[in-house]
Amino acid sequence: MRVAFAGAAHSHPFADAANLATRGAQLIGVWDADDADRRDDFAARFAVPVFAGLPELLTERPDVVVATPRTPRAVGIAVACAEADVPVFFNKTVAADAEGLARWEALPEAPRFTSSVLRFAPELVAFAAGLPSRPRAIEVHAQHDIAGFVTGARSWQDSPSGAGGTMVNIGVHAWEMLDVLLPGATAEILSAVRVTTDSSASELLATVHARVGEIPVTLTIAGVDGADRYAVRTWHDEGMRELVLPDDADGLGYGGIADAVLRLAAGTVPVDAARTSAVYRNTIAAADLARAGGGRLGT
Numbered sequence: 001m002r003v004a005f006a007g008a009a010h011s012h013p014f015a016d017a018a019n020l021a022t023r024g025a026q027l028i029g030v031w032d033a034d035d036a037d038r039r040d041d042f043a044a045r046f047a048v049p050v051f052a053g054l055p056e057l058l059t060e061r062p063d064v065v066v067a068t069p070r071t072p073r074a075v076g077i078a079v080a081c082a083e084a085d086v087p088v089f090f091n092k093t094v095a096a097d098a099e100g101l102a103r104w105e106a107l108p109e110a111p112r113f114t115s116s117v118l119r120f121a122p123e124l125v126a127f128a129a130g131l132p133s134r135p136r137a138i139e140v141h142a143q144h145d146i147a148g149f150v151t152g153a154r155s156w157q158d159s160p161s162g163a164g165g166t167m168v169n170i171g172v173h174a175w176e177m178l179d180v181l182l183p184g185a186t187a188e189i190l191s192a193v194r195v196t197t198d199s200s201a202s203e204l205l206a207t208v209h210a211r212v213g214e215i216p217v218t219l220t221i222a223g224v225d226g227a228d229r230y231a232v233r234t235w236h237d238e239g240m241r242e243l244v245l246p247d248d249a250d251g252l253g254y255g256g257i258a259d260a261v262l263r264l265a266a267g268t269v270p271v272d273a274a275r276t277s278a279v280y281r282n283t284i285a286a287a288d289l290a291r292a293g294g295g296r297l298g299t
Helices: 012-022 036-046 054-058 071-083 098-105 122-129 152-157 165-169 171-181 254-265 273-291
Strands: 002-006 026-031 064-067 088-091 112-115 137-143 188-195 205-212 215-222 229-236 239-244
Touching: 002 012, 002 054, 012 026, 012 036, 012 064, 012 088, 012 254, 026 036, 026 054, 054 071, 064 071, 064 254, 071 088, 071 098, 071 112, 088 254, 098 273, 112 254, 112 273, 122 171, 122 239, 137 171, 165 171, 165 205, 165 215, 165 273, 171 205, 171 215, 171 229, 171 273, 188 273, 205 273
Parallel strands: 002 026, 002 064, 064 088, 088 112, 137 215
Antiparallel strands: 137 229, 188 205, 205 215, 229 239
């Protein structure tokens, strides 16, 4: 497979490139309109040419594009790839607010998908498949230190109008994990409370209480100092089940996302667009409510 990279805005494409190369893919080039230093670092690390524009990159006829732009550019790249008839995978995030999500959802159908790597975490997939019954309640934790997001070239990720800040940039991981447990879950957000800090333009952490049908759901979305921690706990008539994902690349789903990109290149879209919309609607609704001061949000 010939793989091109449109954007190197954060760390994920570096991991994707390494994993795809290990799987035999040919990396053919990179373009980025905003982050020249990261683009050049990527080009040097993987010995690929830098392209001056996205059209020039697409004329190389890659089998698939891995797109990691700053979030506001996602829709434009999706349009360009669709017009060039090239499948494209988007590293999160593709929308930071309801307006951005509406633009994403209005795109014509084309071979594309976006996902948190956690959707493909092997132990999470196995955990969901092994649940004894439909959960009575669910708790999700997503912790990722935001120190790298709050200063310098990556501070756009901490901005509510950039990648959406902590509640969107990290929150999408939590909502993707919920979607693995309850496919297509559309949540009623009952309350959302955030903790702010002078060092962040968004928030340090947040707690969200929601309901999916008759199932109460609690999410903790955190960017405090320390190691990553992604975990779920479910309650059933048969007892409680819980999982903490391994804190390594394959355990968190990076290998799985590379395999999913190759499936996309071969003609299979790994994540249904309706599930992506549900994840982002939940993510953005929770962020909006928390930033409005909390309270109840209607269905």
